[in-house]
Amino acid sequence: MFNRMMTAATCAGLMLVLVGCEKGREDGPAPAAATATATARSPRPEALSAAADDIRGGRPAEAQKRVEGFLEQEPKSLYAPEAKYLLGQSIAAQGEHEKAKKVLDDAIDNTEDRTLKALAMLGRADCNLAMGKFSLASRQYHWLETMYRDVKAVPQDEVMYKLGMSCKKAGFTETADYWFNQVVNLYSTGPYFEKAKMENSKFTPPEPGAAPRIYTLEVSQFAKKEKAESEAAIMREKGYRDVQVVETTQNSFPVYQVHIGKFANESDAIRAQTDAELAGLKVKPHPAIIEPLK
DSSP states (O other), X not given: OHHHHHHHHHHHHOOOOOOTTSSOTTTSSOOOOOOOOOOSSSOOOHHHHHHHHHHHTTOHHHHHHHHHHHHHHOTTOTXXXXXXXXXXXXXXXXXXXXXXXHHHHHHHHTOOOHHHHXXXXXXXXXXXXXXXXXXXXXXXHHHHHHHOTTOTTSOHHHHHHHHHHHXXXXXXXXXXXXXXXXXXXXXXXXXXXXXXXXXXXTTSOOOTTOOOOOEEEEXXXXXXXXXXXXXXXXXXXXXXXXXXXXXXXXXXXXXXEEEEEEESSHHHHHHHHHHHHHTTOOOEEESOOOOOXX
């Protein structure tokens, strides 16, 4: 019941503020234009309007105080999920990305409004990108691009560009170039056109002498390192080469992946994947084709 009421209230009164973990659309993620309406039955809290203005005006600490005060006084307000979204954005703008992620997760989990949920997901992905969690960020951006492309408050060129950047920083240049091409081809008059073109390896080739990219095949992953090491030992006993345990994160939790093989390009990795699957071993190339976030 609370979430249904929140959906109605948010659709009527949500002020959309896209701040992310960077400062402005000229230099990165962009604050979107704010829109606000109110209903006589459920007027928009002034504290949230003021906090949104503070965030857009580069005063995130002031915004944080306003929203925290509102949540302390009105913890069960219909606007609580939006308040948590604004709180997460204000914290992220101050560089506390891990803390901001937890607040944004709360906003995501406690609203059924697609616009608010998508905005909070974008903020969360921005935080992971800022913290260098590139594989996780890429999955989150891709989930947004796939499942929330209808949400007009989320600029698709921004999502695609950031998806490309997270893939590129994760070492998956071919996938990154695909998303940069999407921005270049679909948004030639947008603010990310030149950035995407500059990041595309077709227009800006890698530096000479750069270390070659290495692909592997991911066999399995575990929450405990000991289990991953045990699985790796089994793979070595079976004769697989270049077996390694790779620590990464998934939904902010550490996971340990078992990888086998080393391949100089994606084509070789895909051929090895086919051979492994014919032999009954389910694997996937890494860096991987982006999968939807579960």
